Amino acid sequence: MVAANRQSVVRARAEARLGGSLDSLESALTVLASPAWRGIEADIWLARRDDRSEIYKHYHTDLSHYVDPARAIEAAKRAGDIGVGPRVLQSWDEDGLFAMEYLGNGWRAGGLHDSANTAVRKGIVAAKKALQAGPKLSRDADIFSEIRAAYAACTSYRASLPKNMTAFLGFAERAEQAMSQLKIERVPCHRDGNTANIMVGPEDAVRLVDYDLAANADPYEDIGCHLTEVFDREPEARDGFAEWTGFFDEGLYQRAIVYGILDDLRWSLVAFAMAASSPRTTLEFAKYASWRLMRFEVTSQTSTAGDRLRRMA
Template structure:
């Protein structure tokens, strides 16, 4: 059996668990192109669209790739997706099959669009995204409790062990962000469940302006400002726009809190650079441009750390 046939068999077994579905007669088709550069899209699990030949219903299926074990807590990700479904801020989860590593969701195809940088220029969309993230934080802690600074250390060690190609300044970047981690560690912070991934392509937007958050693979229990920081660094190239969105979200501008969110965003770039480098070294999927994606995240992190404002941001935490 080929790898493609094996993966489709996984999908059929999971689909067969749904009432009214027959896994053997389900029509399985690729849902979207898998890209690791310039966007990280469909990388964590192969995206399929499955149609019920009997009644025409369709479902969106994410079959986790074996690479996911390198950087994702799959049980926590599936639990987070299910919680988002219950809260109405994520697609309906029809089946979360941990045995197969398959997540089956409602198919938000017609009338929905993937988020882009152009679409998040609309303040109403930004506010809806931040409101959804805020709502998710109201639930009980998730089983995963590792924040972005801990993940930077983890993936830096993993990349070194894998002999991954890393920029010469990587150790320096890790060291500079340890200063931020040490400063934040001394603050009184109540960890909450967070989405943890600010990529704007993880937002679905309906024609009516509704939003749904998808791809809960970085979900964890951490500082709520980590969730905001990872989104702001992706959505806004310039600080004034990020400040405006932050102020609308929090109700007032707090310099120390905004600085904390910015530092989390900078650390998020380094984390994703390390993940990309790790997969470039270890993934069997050598047609995906993992290192090209990593290079962009390393570069943006390096630019932020070199700015004089990085030191100012650290001082403003107090």
């Protein structure tokens, strides 16, 4: 669907909800694949009429290999219902579109710099733990299946992949084998460590947004994605684990970190597939894929990575 048609779909839905012609329909978000993965999955529109304002999220159609819009909308509704995300006001699953509350002045999209703010960081953790404690979602997922699916998409689209991809996938296979020996209880998880996917409001309030990967999964995946995003060094990551859990356990910490390492592989393969298939050719998907894969190589192709697998619990 061309951009003008996509906008007309949103406008029609917004005018029906808000009761007439809009005063404005703005999409102020700068879409980036690199250096940050921001605004890739959907257009974000702010619709205004008189004293009412609503946000509309409209999914793109070139990401079916890694996002199910209907399931993402369901997760967004669940998060809004329990107060950890903006409330979903209405959805049109057939259009990959939903309306949610506009949080208003004083709220902004988060960034990596917010992780230095202890209050915000604890707010992120509290929101994700509240989601985990809520009712189950309709979808179960695991990072290993998603890595295989993303690699299959890369193969189908004839993506340009590095020659040592076999070694990279080998780490994921060893990790999956090690994880298979563990008892894992699946709970609803956000499964996205990107600090751009939070909203920060007055008095450091936090709301989670973007539930594109949300599913019932191992809660230590949520922790690992968070630690990898927020902390550059091992000592701080260990403190961050204790900040989340309230205790420190070496085996569980290593389990979380392995998930964080694998998250880089997952997103690099997703981005390589997008580079090979998406009609949005102005976005630097391959650049994003390359830097995520570079970090994955540094953290996965060492004896330390093997030690992590052996020490997981």
